[in-house]
Amino acid sequence: MIKIVNDGNRMELHSPTALPHASSFLWNSKMMIHMNCRGYAVSQFMQPEPSKYAYAPNLEAKTFMQPEQPYFAHHPGRFFYIKNETTGRFFSAPYEPVREKVEHFVFSAGKSDIQWKIKHEGVDIIMQLSLPKDDVLEQWSFTIKNSCTEEKKLSIYPYFPVGYMSWMNQSGVYDDHLNAIICSSVTPYQKYKEYDKIKTLKDKTFFLASEKPNAWEISQFAFEGEGGLHNPDGIQQNFLSNGNATYETPACIMQYQLQLKPNESKTFQFLFGPAKDEKEIAAIKKRYFDKDGFSHIKNEYDQYIGEGKGCVHIKTPDKNFDNFVNHWLPRQVYYHGETNRLSTDPQTRNYLQDNMGMSYIKPETTRKTFITALSQQKESGAMPDGILIHKEAVLKYINQVPHTDHCVWLPICLKAYLNETNDYGLLNEKIPFENSSKKASVAEHLNLAMHWIYKNRDERGLNYIDQGDWCDPMNMVGPEGKGVSGWLTLATAYALTVWAEICENNNRKNDSIRFHNKAKEVNKAANEHLWDGEWYARGITDNNIPFGIKDDQEGRIFLNPQGWALLSGAADTNKADHLIKIIEEELETPFGVQMLAPAYTKMREDIGRVTQKYPGSAENGSIYNHAAAFYIFGLYKSGYRDKAYVLLRKMIAGPDQEDLVQRGQLPVFIPNYYRGAYKQFPKTAGRSSQLFNTGTAPWMYRCLLEGLLGLIGTKKGLKIDPQLPSHWHGIEVVRQFRGATFNITISRKPKIKVMTILVDGNQLQEPIISNIQKKTYQVEVLLPIDQSKSK
C-alpha cells in the first residue's frame, strides 16, 4: 500500500481510498500547501497574516489550522478531468471529484514536490505540484501519454475551484493575452480604517496556463450544472461555455482538446496563486514561462529544501524508522524553523522550541531567534505570550490569554543550541528589553527569566499557572492567581538545572551553584506537595484541590509531570521505576503514550477548557506527540532506552498495513496527535490529526541525537553515549557536527565489557571526541551485548 522509493526521497501511496486523508505538504517562507492524496488542498500565504487564494464554497471563519480537517465535495482542491472524446467517458485525476477507481494510482510525496501517477483507460498521467522558493504560487505540470496502440482524441480540463472569495465583490474573467483566468475580489470589511489595510492585499487569484485553451469556464455553478461535480454539465458539453463569473463563485476551468498518437505525450504547465493586479500576473508569466523559467525555479526550490537535511543520517535494523529520520523528520523540523507555522506572533514556547530544532539545520536562525525573543522580554524577566516577528503583528487568539511557562523554554532550548554549536559567545550579546532603552547580555536576560519563574511560585513553592501553562486550554486552574501547575513546577526545576549547567560551562560558577540550589528547592517542593503516593499531580486548583491524582475519576494521571520529574531529577530511581510502570499501565497504547487518562468526558470547571475537548482528541487524552517526546527525552535522560525506543517508534505511522489504516496518515510527518482515549474509544484510537504543526519534531530530533544515538555536543566536543534498544546489534551513523563529518558504526560485540570507542583507529580514554577539525572522522563504537541493564 505504501512504498519507499528514490533512496527514501519519496513515499508512495498506491490507493486513493485506503488512507483517504493521507497527505503531504510543501512550503516556502511565504506560503504553505497541505495536499491530500485525493486532490483536496488547504493552502495559505502570508500578507502578513495568513490569507487564502482558494477558498471554501462558503464564507469560512478565519482560524488557526484545524486538526482532522474535514473534506467534502466542494472543498478547495486541484483537479483534472480527462475525457475521451471518442467515447465521451471521463474520469478525474487524482481521484476527486469523479472518484472513478483508476487502474493504477500513485500518490507520491517528495520533499520538494508532490506527484501523482495514474494509469487509466489507455492513458498515463503524471501530475506534479511544486512551489517556487520565493513567490507565492503553485507550479503544476500535467503530462498525459497515450499508452494505447491507437490514436486518442482527448479533452483535458484543469478544474481549480477558487470558492467563495468575498460577499463584497467576486468575479472572474479569462485574459486572452495572458492565457490566464483571473478572479478578482475585495476582502470584506466594514470599518473604513480597515481600507488602508485591505487595499494592499493580493485579492486576485490567477490560473496561468502555458498554452491557450480551446475553451474555458469560470462560473463554478455553470460548470457543475445539474450533473454535480462527479458528472459536471461542463464536461458533458462538447466545449466549455467561455462563461465568466459575475458576482458568482469562481473556478478556474480550461479545456484542452488534443490528439495523441500511440506513445505520444503532452505536458501542460500551470501556475495558480494570488496576485495584487494584472501587472504582477504578467510579470509572473514572463518569469515562469519564458525559456526555462519553470524548471529553473523548480531547481531553486529543490535546492532550498535540500538545505534542510539535518545533521545525522542513520542505518539501523529498522528501515522504516531510518527513512523517517533521514528524510522526513529534518524536513518537518526545517519547515517549523523556516515558517514559524505561518504566524506573525508565534507563541513564545513554540517559537523557542521550533527554532531549537534549527540548531541542527541552520543554527544561525536559532541564534537570531533567541535575540528576537529576548528583545521582547520584560525587564521583570517575564516573557510575553507570543513573539512578534512582523512589524504589523499583534498578539492574537491564544496569545491574548496569559500563560506562565514561557520562561522555562529559554535555557532548555538554549542548551540544545549550545550543545550543537558551542556558541557560548551568544551569552555575552547585549540586547534590549521590551519598551526599554536598557540593554543586558543574553546571560543576564536568562538570569532574569530564571528569577522570574523561580519567584512566580506560591508559599508551598509551586509555580502559579494563571490561565494556562504548556497546556493552553488548562485555563481555569488558576485564574484567581492561586492555582498552581505541577508540570510547571517540575519544568522550573529542570530549567533551573539546565541554566545552572550552562552557567557552569560559561564559567559562572557562582550562578551555577545558586541555580542548582534553587532547582533542588523546587524539586523538594514538588515532592512534598505533588507526589500523591503513586505519581505527580498535574496541579492544584484555585480552591486548593489537587488534580491528576489517583483519586480522580477522569484525568487521573497526566503524562507531563511524570516525564518532567525524570528530567528535573525530582523522581529518584525508585519513583522513576514506579512511574514508568504506572504509565505503561495507564497511558500507553499501541499508537504511543497518551497525555492523560481517562480522558475527560465532561467539563471540570476548576480545570477548564481542556476537559471540554472531545475525549481522546488534542490535549484531552490524545497521544499528543509533543508531550510524548518530552517523556521519551526524560526516559533517555534516565537511561530507559528500551522503553524510550518503543515510544519513539510509535510516533511514526506504519509500517504495518493495519497500523497505517488506523492512523490514516503517511509517515512523512509526525502529527500533533493521534487519537487517544484508547480504552474509552478504541474505534478511533490512533487516528492522525493530519496536522503537521507540532513542537514534536525538534524534540524527536533531539531525542534521537542526545538519546538514542547519544552523539551529544558538549563544551569539549562530541560526547558518545548511545542508548540503542537491547534488540539492536548495530547501527551506522553519519553525523555532521561543528564542521566535521563523523562516520560512526555502533555495534554490540560479545567480548566487549565496557564501551570502547575508536576514532580513526585510536581508542579514546573518555567518550568525548574533542578538538574537532573540519574533516571526516571514522568512529567505531563497540558496546557490550548486555550494555548495562536496560531499564
Added chain:
Amino acid sequence: MIKIVNDGNRMELHSPTALPHASSFLWNSKMMIHMNCRGYAVSQFMQPEPSKYAYAPNLEAKTFMQPEQPYFAHHPGRFFYIKNETTGRFFSAPYEPVREKVEHFVFSAGKSDIQWKIKHEGVDIIMQLSLPKDDVLEQWSFTIKNSCTEEKKLSIYPYFPVGYMSWMNQSGVYDDHLNAIICSSVTPYQKYKEYDKIKTLKDKTFFLASEKPNAWEISQFAFEGEGGLHNPDGIQQNFLSNGNATYETPACIMQYQLQLKPNESKTFQFLFGPAKDEKEIAAIKKRYFDKDGFSHIKNEYDQYIGEGKGCVHIKTPDKNFDNFVNHWLPRQVYYHGETNRLSTDPQTRNYLQDNMGMSYIKPETTRKTFITALSQQKESGAMPDGILIHKEAVLKYINQVPHTDHCVWLPICLKAYLNETNDYGLLNEKIPFENSSKKASVAEHLNLAMHWIYKNRDERGLNYIDQGDWCDPMNMVGPEGKGVSGWLTLATAYALTVWAEICENNNRKNDSIRFHNKAKEVNKAANEHLWDGEWYARGITDNNIPFGIKDDQEGRIFLNPQGWALLSGAADTNKADHLIKIIEEELETPFGVQMLAPAYTKMREDIGRVTQKYPGSAENGSIYNHAAAFYIFGLYKSGYRDKAYVLLRKMIAGPDQEDLVQRGQLPVFIPNYYRGAYKQFPKTAGRSSQLFNTGTAPWMYRCLLEGLLGLIGTKKGLKIDPQLPSHWHGIEVVRQFRGATFNITISRKPKIKVMTILVDGNQLQEPIISNIQKKTYQVEVLLPIDQSKSK
C-alpha cells in the same frame, strides 16, 4: 412552472431545476429557516445572538445573512433517500442530493408551512416542514404512499446533515430511549470569561423520530463513503451501520424499512432542532409525540401566522399582483416586525421602518418600538446606530460605524403609525433618554431629533454624512466631518415637513410653522447646492467634490436624491417631470429601477465601500428594492400613478416564465435586490438576491395603501384618493381600518366627471369617511375614465 393554489394561500413551483434557488421561509419569534426548493436550508435561532443547529461542513464565519447564498453538495439541508428494496434503485426527495429527475415535482410554499409533493417510480411522497409558535425546532412530516398495483418493499432514509459543529468537541449518538439522534458540541472559545456565556448555549442538535428506525448512522463520512452524496455507501448497504460520530462531522440519518400494499401509505414525523440537554429533548418528545401534540402545535402556528394578514385585501385586473399583496406582502411585513431580522441590535433605521410596517398588522408593536427606540435617544437628540432590544445586546458589525440619518426615520415612520391608528396620545407619553434620569414626552423627543438633524448641517445648509447615511457602505464621503449627503439633506427636509404636519394634527401650531419653515430652508439649500442642472447630486465629499452628477463617468445618477426630492417638495413640477424622464432613461430596467448608474467598477476613495461592491449587486447599482419603494412612494405623492404602478409591479417576480427564470425567485417575498447594472451586465440583471430581509416590505405596503389604493388614515378618518393606473377600470378592496371593515369598489365610469364616493349608498361631500364605527361599510368610489392626466 408556477401555480397559485388554495385561494392564493400557496404558491407552487413545478420544477426543481427551472429556478434552482427558489425558496420560501418560515419563522417564529426565536428562529428562522430559509428553505430552498431542492432541499437546502439556512436556519438560525436566537440565544440571544443568531446561532446554528445545522452547520456548514467546515468552520463557517459568523456573519449577517448573505445575499445570493451559495449552495453546494454538502450545504446544510433536509433530505430523504427513498430506496426500492426489490430493485436496489433509489432517489432522493425533494431533489438533492441524488438529483434524479422525478416524474412529478411540486415545491409548495405555504404561509405557515413548506411542502413538497413528489411522484416517482410508483410512490407518492408528501413532505412538510412547519415550525411551532414558541419552540426552536422544525416539525417534519413525511408521507409515502404506494401508488402501484403491487406491494412495495422500501427503505426511507431521512438525511439531515448537522455539519461541522465545533473544533473543540463534536459527536453524535443514537438514544434508543428517545428514538433520537443527539449530536453534541462545545461552542469554540479561547478566553475563559467566555465560558460563562457558552455554557448556557444550546450546543446539542437533536433529531427526534416518531418511530424507532431499523438502523441509523451518525458519521457523515461513513454514510457518504466513496459513493458520494449522490450515491452514498450507506444507502448501498442493506442496513445502515449504527455508527456514532466521535469527533467526526455528524449527520442525523435513520433507515426505515417498510412494506406498503397498493395504495397503502405511511407517515413519519420528525423534529429537528437545538437543545441544551437530553432532559429538554425528552420534554419535547413528550409534548410533540404524545396524543395530538404534533398537529395541535401545527395549528397553533397556523394561527400565529394567520394573525399577520394585514389590513387590506384587493381584487384588481392583475391577479398575480393581488396574490402577492393579499398573501405574501403582509406576511413579509409581519416577519420583519416579529423578528427584527433576528438581530439583538437592529439598525435604528431598520428597526423603525420594519416596525412602521407593523402599523398595518399589530400597531401595538409599533407603539412599543417607538418607546424603545426613543428611550435610547441621547439628550442631544441624536439617535444611536442600533437599538438594543435584548439585555445582553451590544452594537455589532455595521452598527459600530457612525451614520447620520437615523433621526429622519422617526417622524416618517411615526406618520404611518398615526395615520393608521390616530393614536396621538403616544406623543404625550413620557419616556427617558439613554443614560439619563431625565424624561420627556415623545413629542419632545421628536422635536429634539428634528433639531439635531436640522443642526447637523454645514454652512451651505447640507447634512453631514460622516461614515454613512441610509447607504451604509457610503463610508468615505465624510469621515473628516466635512462631506455631506444630498439624499440626507432632502430626507431632512421631508422629515421636517412630516413632523410639522404631525405637530399641526397634534395642535402644536407654532411648532408646525417652525418646522415647515426649517423644511423650506433645507429644500432651498438642496436646490442651491445639489441640483446639477439635470438632477440632484448624491453628495459632496470631504474634498468638496460633488458626486452623483452628470459629469461623473460612474455613479452619475443616484435614485434616492431624486425620489426624496419628490417627497420633500424640493423638486417643483418642472423638475419632477424632468427627473422622472431622466430616471426612465438612466435607471429603469425590465426588472425595476436601479439605485444608481453606471455601477462603479472600481474603488472611488472619496466615496467608499459602496464603489467596491460588485457592479450591479447590493448598493452598487442593483435594483435595490428599498430605494425603489421610496421612489414609488414619491411618485404617488406627486401623482405619477402610471409610472408608480409600473415600478411597483416590477418588484414582484413573474408572472412570465422568462421573467421568473431570470429573477430565479418565487413571488412569495420581495428580495432586498435584483441584480442591476442592466446595461453593463445584462446576463445577470434581474437575478434575485434571495434575501428576504429588506426595508422594502413596509414601504411597499404603504405605497399600496397611501398610493395605489389611496385609502389613507387621517386625523378625521379614512381619506379616499385612489391612484389606479390608467389602464385599470376597476378594483375591489376590503380595508380593515380603526376597527371597521370597508368593502370598497373603485371603478371608472364614462359618465363620471369628478370622483364620487358613496358610503352605504350616501354620497360623501369630501373624500373622507369620518366618525368611523366598528362596523362594515359598503363604499363605492366612482372615478372618471380620464381621472386627471396621469403624469
